[in-house]
Every structure is written in structure tokens, then in C-alpha cells.
Amino acid sequence: MSTNRTSDRPATRRETILTGDRPTGPLHLGHYVGSLRSRLELQGAHDQTILIADLQALTDNAGRPHDVRRNVLEVALDYLAVGIDPARTTIAVQSGLPELAELTMLYLNLVTVARLERNPTVKAEIQMRGFERDIPAGFLCYPVSQAADITAFRATLVPVGEDQVPMIEQSNEIVRRLNRMAGRDLLPEARALLSSTPRLPGIDGRKASKSLGNAISLSDPPAEITAKVRRMYTDPGHVYASDPGRVDGNVVFAYLDAFDPCPAEVEDLKAHYHRGGLGDMALKRRLDGILQELVAPIRERRAELANDPGAVLDIVREGTMRARETTASVLADVRSVFHLPPRPGH
Amino acid sequence: MSTNRTSDRPATRRETILTGDRPTGPLHLGHYVGSLRSRLELQGAHDQTILIADLQALTDNAGRPHDVRRNVLEVALDYLAVGIDPARTTIAVQSGLPELAELTMLYLNLVTVARLERNPTVKAEIQMRGFERDIPAGFLCYPVSQAADITAFRATLVPVGEDQVPMIEQSNEIVRRLNRMAGRDLLPEARALLSSTPRLPGIDGRKASKSLGNAISLSDPPAEITAKVRRMYTDPGHVYASDPGRVDGNVVFAYLDAFDPCPAEVEDLKAHYHRGGLGDMALKRRLDGILQELVAPIRERRAELANDPGAVLDIVREGTMRARETTASVLADVRSVFHLPPRPGH
Numbered sequence: 001m002s003t004n005r006t007s008d009r010p011a012t013r014r015e016t017i018l019t020g021d022r023p024t025g026p027l028h029l030g031h032y033v034g035s036l037r038s039r040l041e042l043q044g045a046h047d048q049t050i051l052i053a054d055l056q057a058l059t060d061n062a063g064r065p066h067d068v069r070r071n072v073l074e075v076a077l078d079y080l081a082v083g084i085d086p087a088r089t090t091i092a093v094q095s096g097l098p099e100l101a102e103l104t105m106l107y108l109n110l111v112t113v114a115r116l117e118r119n120p121t122v123k124a125e126i127q128m129r130g131f132e133r134d135i136p137a138g139f140l141c142y143p144v145s146q147a148a149d150i151t152a153f154r155a156t157l158v159p160v161g162e163d164q165v166p167m168i169e170q171s172n173e174i175v176r177r178l179n180r181m182a183g184r185d186l187l188p189e190a191r192a193l194l195s196s197t198p199r200l201p202g203i204d205g206r207k208a209s210k211s212l213g214n215a216i217s218l219s220d221p222p223a224e225i226t227a228k229v230r231r232m233y234t235d236p237g238h239v240y241a242s243d244p245g246r247v248d249g250n251v252v253f254a255y256l257d258a259f260d261p262c263p264a265e266v267e268d269l270k271a272h273y274h275r276g277g278l279g280d281m282a283l284k285r286r287l288d289g290i291l292q293e294l295v296a297p298i299r300e301r302r303a304e305l306a307n308d309p310g311a312v313l314d315i316v317r318e319g320t321m322r323a324r325e326t327t328a329s330v331l332a333d334v335r336s337v338f339h340l341p342p343r344p345g346h
Numbered sequence: 347m348s349t350n351r352t353s354d355r356p357a358t359r360r361e362t363i364l365t366g367d368r369p370t371g372p373l374h375l376g377h378y379v380g381s382l383r384s385r386l387e388l389q390g391a392h393d394q395t396i397l398i399a400d401l402q403a404l405t406d407n408a409g410r411p412h413d414v415r416r417n418v419l420e421v422a423l424d425y426l427a428v429g430i431d432p433a434r435t436t437i438a439v440q441s442g443l444p445e446l447a448e449l450t451m452l453y454l455n456l457v458t459v460a461r462l463e464r465n466p467t468v469k470a471e472i473q474m475r476g477f478e479r480d481i482p483a484g485f486l487c488y489p490v491s492q493a494a495d496i497t498a499f500r501a502t503l504v505p506v507g508e509d510q511v512p513m514i515e516q517s518n519e520i521v522r523r524l525n526r527m528a529g530r531d532l533l534p535e536a537r538a539l540l541s542s543t544p545r546l547p548g549i550d551g552r553k554a555s556k557s558l559g560n561a562i563s564l565s566d567p568p569a570e571i572t573a574k575v576r577r578m579y580t581d582p583g584h585v586y587a588s589d590p591g592r593v594d595g596n597v598v599f600a601y602l603d604a605f606d607p608c609p610a611e612v613e614d615l616k617a618h619y620h621r622g623g624l625g626d627m628a629l630k631r632r633l634d635g636i637l638q639e640l641v642a643p644i645r646e647r648r649a650e651l652a653n654d655p656g657a658v659l660d661i662v663r664e665g666t667m668r669a670r671e672t673t674a675s676v677l678a679d680v681r682s683v684f685h686l687p688p689r690p691g692h
Contacts, residue, residue, distance in 0.1 A: 095689075099444075101444070109482050112483065136458055137487060340400070
């Protein structure tokens with residue numbers, strides 16, 4: 001991985017940032033730590049678009065389109081509730097941008113099937129989802145669809161996890177091919193903005209996922225948060241408070257690392273836990289207090305916004321229409337490379 | 347092949363017909379016999395759309411977009427020159443219909459990669475084009491793109507060669523899946539209208555193709571037609587007029603079968619040739635006369651139309667805009683199946 005393609009520091013010059021989520025469920029604390037918090041930092045200083053990737057969610061949820069639809073609203077509520085400001089960050093929905101489908105169709109001519117099958121992210125997800133040879137064609141093509149998303153916004157910086165870096169490489173391959181065809185720098189290549197925060201585990205220590213019910217949602221009521229913190233996996237060998245306990249793999253410490261406003265105190269607690277004399281309940285009470293304080297204003301604002309779903313969808317609609325100005329201009333540029341005439345009315 | 351899916355007779359009730367060509371070169375006599383003549387018969391009696399499939403042409407001509415662009419005009423000139431009447435047949439260009447890309451992206455979620463790889467037409471063409479594992483992803487996906495074309499017009503009848511029947515089956519599979527999802531007959535299944543005419547060979551007896559230079563174009567000048575008829579493959583064993591000659595595989599007879607207005611006379615000529623005493627030159631002179639008479643008015647009208655390419659492209663543009671009314675309404679229906687909201691401005 002070359003250093004000029006990825007970066008673990010927020011950029012210093014003004015960048016065009018594309019980020020987004022698949023609307024497969026309400027967002028949880030893992031999203032907050034992994035992406036929402038950094039979007040709040042980046043907003044204003046950069047041109048940031050958050051894409052609600054509903055079409056991509058359909059690539060492996062074609063049988064549950066109604067859930068995907070409902071979750072567009074849930075995810076938008078989460079954005080607004082944590083403080084994403086539609087005046088400074090564009091929130092757009094993928095299915096409202098027909099240019100993305102058109103770009104994808106054009107890019108599919110520039111990528112071979114073999115190249116898609118070699119994509120490490122696709123390979124890993126095919127295995128994870130147990131698709132084998134019954135991969136929906138849309139799923140195989142989704143790196144190309146992501147390249148359409150990234151390029152349609154002329155994004156220069158894309159916040160991703162380490163495992164998503166091959167997607168950006170695929171997008172840049174397409175950009176280089178297009179720029180060669182155009183004989184000029186039609187579109188910019190994008191760099192990956194890697195998160196420095198480790199992934200937040202679910203309360204059982206496994207990967208947080210809606211289907212496992214092991215995540216704490218941004219909309220969970222107080223009692224639910226308390227119950228989930230109580231069920232958190234710690235160290236099964238740590239039976240009495242006086243016993244020495246393990247910190248590594250201890251979910252409570254993973255959450256304290258992510259959310260405790262006093263890292264120095266957390267280090268002291270780790271040492272104390274390690275040598276024995278610190279009970280799980282004391283730790284969990286501390287974490288519960290921190291999470292309640294974090295989630296309370298989000299939950300409150302979210303509930304307020306949820307009273308008027310029409311207004312929230314209007315915000316998304318306006319963002320999508322603003323986004324279309326960019327995506328339509330990029331499509332016109334890419335069509336010209338393929339010698340396709342401008343479309344009447346565009 | 348079940349009989350209710352295909353038909354070798356022109357339909358009796360009013361059908362919605364989708365047909366088209368990839369704009370990879372000007373049309374030739376093989377197209378005239380294989381499709382143009384039947385389009386002329388069908389026009390008026392049915393709702394017929396001819397789609398100039400420029401995006402599909404790019405799936406294996408991504409490196410030559412300029413040729414594809416120029417050939418959109420060439421093909422449109424051919425249509426109008428043979429008598430396709432834009433008041434009775436809609437001529438539309440694929441890249442002017444963004445709904446087709448959007449439908450394709452949605453349908454890609456309903457088809458597996460394995461299913462696409464099993465498609466006999468795709469298999470055969472992959473072999474023919476020597477793609478092996480370096481198939482452009484767009485090429486693998488093109489049965490889905492064709493399904494988008496067929497369904498976007500609610501086509502009930504699609505004139506095809508025998509080898510294209512699997513494409514219609516793929517489209518119908520998608521239609522059945524959508525109709526199941528919708529719980530009603532959202533889109534009609536299509537039947538293949540098989541041509542009863544055998545494929546017209548090139549002048550060397552091989553498959554007619556622009557790259558082999560073995561086809562007679564509808565725009566060939568008189569001397570070129572004469573020269574090509576003279577070079578036609580007959581029977582290499584038929585050295586003297588008095589020798590008995592072979593009729594099977596004799597390209598001149600294939601053309602006489604296709605174009606001679608007196609089939610009874612052609613049968614007599616075949617018998618004469620077979621028993622000996624009939625020279626190739628006499629036959630070729632007869633064929634040359636017939637082809638000159640057929641092509642002359644087409645060439646003339648084509649040259650006239652070619653003086654004002656803007657007017658021709660306007661006809662295509664108007665046809666495309668008329669076509670969009672249908673494709674936009676189908677897309678709205680299909681989006682509703684996927685619970686996608688109506689798009690503002692549509």
C-alpha cells in the first residue's frame with residue numbers, strides 16, 4: 001500500500017469526501033466510533049457527502065426491499081440526531097441518483113470478470129455470506145458500483161476500514177483508464193482515509209451486527225443500554241472482584257477505550273483490574289453512566305425528529321437534488337469519453 | 347423449447363415488438379433479409395420499437411467508442427432508407443434512455459453469476475470473441491441489460507435468431523421473479539418471433555461480417571455490388587459451364603433464394619445447374635441485376651437523407667423521447683416492487 005493512496009490523518013487541504021452507509025438497520029455505537037464521530041469532525045472543513053446506499057443494500061437484500069426502504073429513514077434520523085448538519089454535509093440517497101446506474105453500466109465495460117473475482121473485499125464477503133457460486137450478479141459488480149459512487153462526486157478522500165482499501169484501488173484503476181481515454185485528468189483518484197480507531201466489538205465480543213442483537217443502537221432506551229452493558233463479555237476467569245482479570249478481549253475495556261473521556265483513568269483501571277481487586281460491576285456501572293450520557297441527547301433529538309418523518313425525508317430529498325448537480329456533470333464528462341451525445345434535457 | 351414461447355408466424359393480435367441492432371457498422375443484405383424486411387411487414391400492424399443498442403455495442407467495443415457513435419447515424423440512415431417510417435415505428439437509441447441502466451442495476455440483483463455463465467448465447471459469444479477469463483464484466487451482464495431493454499418497452503414479441511432464444515428466457519425469468527415479488531402481472535413475458543429465413547452468408551460462404559469485408563452493404567455503389575457478386579463462392583468443382591454443379595453451399599443460389607422475385611425460376615435454374623450446362627457467369631449476371639434493382643432506390647434515398655444528418659438524428663432523438671415515456675413508466679413500476687420511492691421530477 002503506497003503512502004500517497006492512504007492516510008491516517010485528517011487532511012489539511014480542503015478535500016471532497018464521500019462516505020456512506022448501507023441502510024440495513026439503525027446505526028449503533030460501532031458506527032458512532034468508526035465513522036459518525038469523524039464525519040462530525042470533517043464537516044465544514046471539507047466538502048462532505050454522505051450517501052445512503054440503498055441500491056447497494058439491495059445487492060444482498062433483494063428479498064427484503066421493505067426493510068431497506070424503512071432503514072433509509074432510520075439512518076437519516078441517526079445522522080441528524082448525532083449532529084450531521086445538512087447545511088454543511090450533503091445527505092443523498094443512492095436510488096435518487098440515476099447517474100450512478102449509468103456510470104456503473106459504462107464502467108462495467110472497463111473491468112473484467114476475473115478482476116472482480118480477484119477483489120479481496122468481494123472474495124471475503126462472498127465467503128462470509130456463504131454465496132459460493134450463487135452470487136447475485138449485482139453483488140459481484142458492486143466494486144464497480146462503488147467506483148461509480150466515488151467518482152460521481154469527484155471524491156478525493158474516502159474514509160474506509162482497512163478491508164475496504166481494495167475498493168478504492170478498483171475505483172482508481174477505472175479513473176486511470178478513463179483519464180487515459182480522455183487524454184486528460186477528467187476525474188481525480190481518491191485516497192483512503194483510514195480510521196485510527198479499532199473496530200468496536202459487539203457486547204459478546206463478536207463483530208457487532210443487527211442480526212446478532214449484540215450492538216447498542218443510538219436509539220436504544222436507557223434500560224436497554226443498562227441491560228446490554230450488564231451482559232457484556234469480560235473475563236470468564238474473573239469470578240471474584242479480588243481475582244486478577246484480563247483486559248485484552250474484555251469488551252467493557254474496549255468500550256471504555258472508545259468512550260471514556262478520561263483515558264488516564266482508564267489506564268489506571270486496567271492496571272487495577274489486571275492485578276485484582278476491581279469488580280466487573282464497578283466497571284460496568286462506570287461505562288453505563290458514560291454511555292447513558294452520550295446517548296441521551298442523541299436519543300432525545302432523534303425522537304423529536306422522528307415525529308416528523310416527512311421533514312427528514314425532505315432533507316434527504318434536497319440533499320439528493322443538490323448531489324445530482326455533481327453526478328450529472330460527471331456523467332456528462334464520462335459520456336463524452338465514450339463519445340455518447342449529451343442527453344436532451346440534461 | 348415450448349411452443350407458447352416462440353412463434354414462426356407473424357402474430358395475429360396487436361403485439362408490442364422490440365427489435366434492434368448494435369451499431370457496429372452500416373447494415374448489409376443479411377440484415378435486410380434477416381430483420382429489416384420483416385420490420386417493414388410488422389410496422390403499422392403492431393407497436394414496434396427499434397432500439398439502436400449503442401451501449402451494448404460498447405460492451406465489446408469500449409476501445410472504439412467513436413466508431414460506435416458514427417454508426418448510430420449509419421444504422422438510422424439504413425432504417426429510413428429501406429422504408430422504416432418513424433410515424434409508425436419508434437426508433438430510439440439505448441444511451442438516451444437512462445431507465446435502461448437503472449433497470450439493469452436492479453435486475454442484476456435477481457440473477458446469479460452462475461446463471462449468466464450458463465447462458466448458451468453468452469458462452470458461445472465468449473468463445474467466438476476469444477475472451478476466456480478476460481470477459482469485460484459488461485459483456486457477462488448483457489443478458490440482464492437485454493432483459494432491461496425488452497421489459498422497459500413491455501415487449502410481448504421479440505424477433506430473434508434461434509441462437510438468441512436463451513436471452514428471451516433470461517428476460518422471462520426476471521419478469522416471473524418481479525411479478526412474484528409484486529404479487530401481480532406487473533410486466534408481460536415475451537415470446538421469440540423466430541425468422542423462417544435462413545441466415546444469408548457472406549460472399550465467401552462464411553458468416554457475413556464487416557471485418558471480413560464479405561457482406562454487401564445497403565450503401566454499396568453499383569460497381570462494388572457487381573464486383574462482390576463476381577467474387578461470390580459457387581462450386582470450385584464447376585470449372586466449365588457444361589460441368590454439373592453443386593447447389594448446396596453455393597452462395598449465388600443462397601442469394602437468389604433470398605432475393606429472386608420468381609422462386610419457380612430459381613428452382614429450374616438449380617436443376618439446370620445441377621445437371622450441367624449452366625455457367626456461373628449467367629447466374630451471377632441475373633443476381634447482379636436483381637440486387638442492383640433492390641439496392642438502387644435504397645442507396646438513392648440513403649444518399650438524400652445523408653445530406654442532412656441533423657434531421658436524421660432529430661428523428662432518433664424524437665423517437666427516444668417518445669420511448670422514454672414507456673421506459674420511465676416501467677421503471678417507476680419496477681422501483682415500486684423494490685420499495686424505492688418515486689424520483690422527484692419523474
